[in-house]
Amino acid sequence: MLIVGLLLPVVLGLTLCWLIIPDAAIPECFALAYSLGFGFLTLAMFFLNILGFKFSLVNTTILVSAIIGVLLLFTGKRNWLRLRSAMKVNPFTRIKQFMGSLSAFEKILIGLLIFFLLSHLVIAVYWPVFWSDSLTSYDLRAKLFFETQSFPGALAKILDRIVNVGYGFAILQDSPMTSLVHTWLYLCGWASPKVFYPLLFISLVALFYHLLRDYVPRYHALLFTLVLVTTPYIYMYSTNSYPHFAFALYFSVGTFYLYGWIRRQKRSFLLLAGIFLGLSAWVRQASGIFFMGYLVIVLYVGVSRRRFFAPLIFSVLYFSIARWWGIYLQRFLHFHSMGTLGSISQLPVFLPMITRFFNFALWNEVLAFFWKYVLLCCRPIFYLLILSTPLHIERVWKHRFLFLMVLSNLILFLLGIYITILIKEDLHQASARRLFLTFLPVIWYFIALITAQLQFSNGKSSLVGNSSSSKRQKGQ
């Protein structure tokens, strides 16, 4: 059963992946399958409950198996055959070939990557859920879901357990994905749900490398993948069961694919971008404000390149995943909360404040807060961003939309701090720092792209020829 707990979501993710992006390379496909699979598995559990069924092991397995069956009907045998033919080649021969093609520097980078990822896996799996917030919010909720196998049941239980403290609502307020993943793993007999997080980290690493490799030489992609892995803040957070890392993964991967779509106009990338950003809201409700920034960019690109449906597809996909939990809380559990910072539902609250946005003393306070507390753990990344952007201005222009995305994220993040200070008059430093974790992979991706070495021919710059990216562009 333990294996089923991991395998079923991956198979679901694979079938989804084949449906959306049939020409994906196998490592990319598996990395996508893991993150997509768990996202959609939790959505399936959610819809089971909406339809009045408990999200028990049997019910969920039946529903997910049915979805897999239907998806396979759509995708046909083609992908299975592709997978089987890929499997037929001896993986050791492949690895041997791959290792033979590596330079010494690349071998060192890969060795370090394997070392850090294995260490991460062992540490994450050894320690149970122990961080206070992950215990009291996400894993407590998961245990209640596991016992009652329904949302109203969990709410009733928590209200009953903690007599005379109206705390149950606060517990259910956050998006449910990570708690549902824990629930699923508990249902499958896992004693600790933390196995999900290091595998998710590996998934991010694989996708980061793969999506970077499309544009930059291999050693450069490996180097920046190692930089991402060894970023202490990401490394530490991804061993714990806070939802912030999962949020960062879905948000960053969504961003990478969105940028991929802008560069290549490949529809499957847009679909993946919408889905991943939607899933990020399914993990935490903080993505709304940043999604708005992306939507503006998609609107511009869509209109300028006459892809008028792109913004619509992007928004529909995002909202069709992101809004479910909010609607469910309001309609079924009758919650009437303000929502957390960044949630679209807060826009009506923010808009009347627009006249108060020109308080420069407060902006000064916001910047000081950002510098002093938010960047505390990642100041060198910020220095590198500031240093490398003007030094590579011509590459920044080439990747201007990614630069815009990074910029919009930073500006909207500062705006979020500003609004929070306006509303609450204080801001939790650690919360803001944890939210900033979301942008680190995107910032690294941007720095990696602009700092890649160029090959000169006739005084003009162009990238070193890259087989995988050129293959993709041809196949488009």
Add this chain to the structure above:
Amino acid sequence: MQLPDSFKRLFVHIRFLVIVGGVLLWIATSQVVEIVKWSLPSWETILRNPSASYDQRMIFQLGTDHRLMAFVRDNTPSDALIMYPPWVTPWINQGNSLLLAYFLYPRRLHWEDPKEIETNKAITHILVAWGRGTPTDRRMYGWPKFPVIAREFVHFPTEREVFLADLSVGAFLSDASSKTLGRNLILSLPLLENYLSDSKKKTNDHRILDFDSPLEYLSLTYTRNNYDYWTKAVNVPLRDRVSIRARMKANIRHSVNLIAEVRYTNDRLAVFESLSNRTHNSWETLSINDLYQKAKRYGLAKGWSSEGMEIIRIGINPGLPLEMPYLERYGVIELERGQERERELEARVDCAPTFLARGHFYRAKNEIKEAIANYQLAEMLNPEDAWVHFNLGEMYWRQGNPVRTIEEYQEAIELEPNIAWFHFALGDVYREENQADLALEKFKRAAEIDPSGTWLQNALGDLYWEREMYEQAYQHFKTASSYKRSGGRRHAIRRLEELQKKLDFLNQPEE
């Protein structure tokens, strides 16, 4: 101006080397070092304890907080309703309702409210939590800070060490028996034997230490202790002016006292007790001076003849329960709710802890007369137990007898002057009896000993309010309102709102 290609190339190469080289250097020096520094303690634990259990792993991370949770989980039934400390320093984790809910599930939780303990019969247990972290005031440590009618208190293992010397029956007698017994009984073997016990313990060590004068040494680790009598048979006729004495040193104050068992002519037995040790790690002499009078009074109360009484055993009770403040810092108390006992209380020997427990039993069943009768018997056997007096005081208050309540509370304060609740309770009685000055004096004394607790802050606030001293009242309500997840907080917040309105009204400029 167009730069030549060679310059451009050079710039690009330098730029590339600076950025990529810088990144490499940074990874090697900063990132990797930080990650290794962070991972090493984990790896050390993993390699040393690869197969550690869930509880062990959690204790590695959360320390005492998890140890307490696991202890409470293992020592309470799954349908328990547990009262927990407020969510303030030093109980940030131990008073965190969600954290408690996580670890103690499916047990239910109830926030701090001393008033509810007797009225809300659904509450079955009280958490005993010393607290962690660094509060500005060290008096904050230790919870609960209010009396609890305990049926059983199981706690973290605590080691008690007792050194005993010169245990003797006083030689005030003129007959021959006194000459043989008026000496240090420690010199004679065998050692003290464990005679009667209502405790859960492990005996670590018990032997004679031969220093300048011989000492008997006892080392015991208790996880539950109501009483634990270690005695030696003597057989001395009990006459007037007989006294029992011993010198002793214990590692915990208030943890050991002297006992003497008396046999009446009808073969009934009763154990009389002395005051407990007042200090730790220093020698002090304990004695039961007026044993004959005590035994006679007790016999009279029970209808037994005081003729031919004999002291048949003397010894110590190192298993004295530490009621409050709880020196046994972590554990869980099961409340007395008048439930049936699996094992009857010791009946063949009359002793104070049994009568105290019976008093609690009848009190829980609201049979006040029976409760008083049992507390009175406990008081006769151990008149120097402050808690017996306090319980008697509470029962008299319920009977509507403030005079006797005040007497008993005063007696309790005399015996244990450093228990804040005694002063608070007496102050509360004075307040009810419209003696506001005395009430304020007592509340202030309670606040000196331990300023924490919403009940005390609210009481002071209310008293100042009545005297129209709004500034002082505001300060006390403000303090009480800072106690998150506490019963008194609502009252404090309501009062603060009322006070704000009142102050606004008073500060309005006259038209």
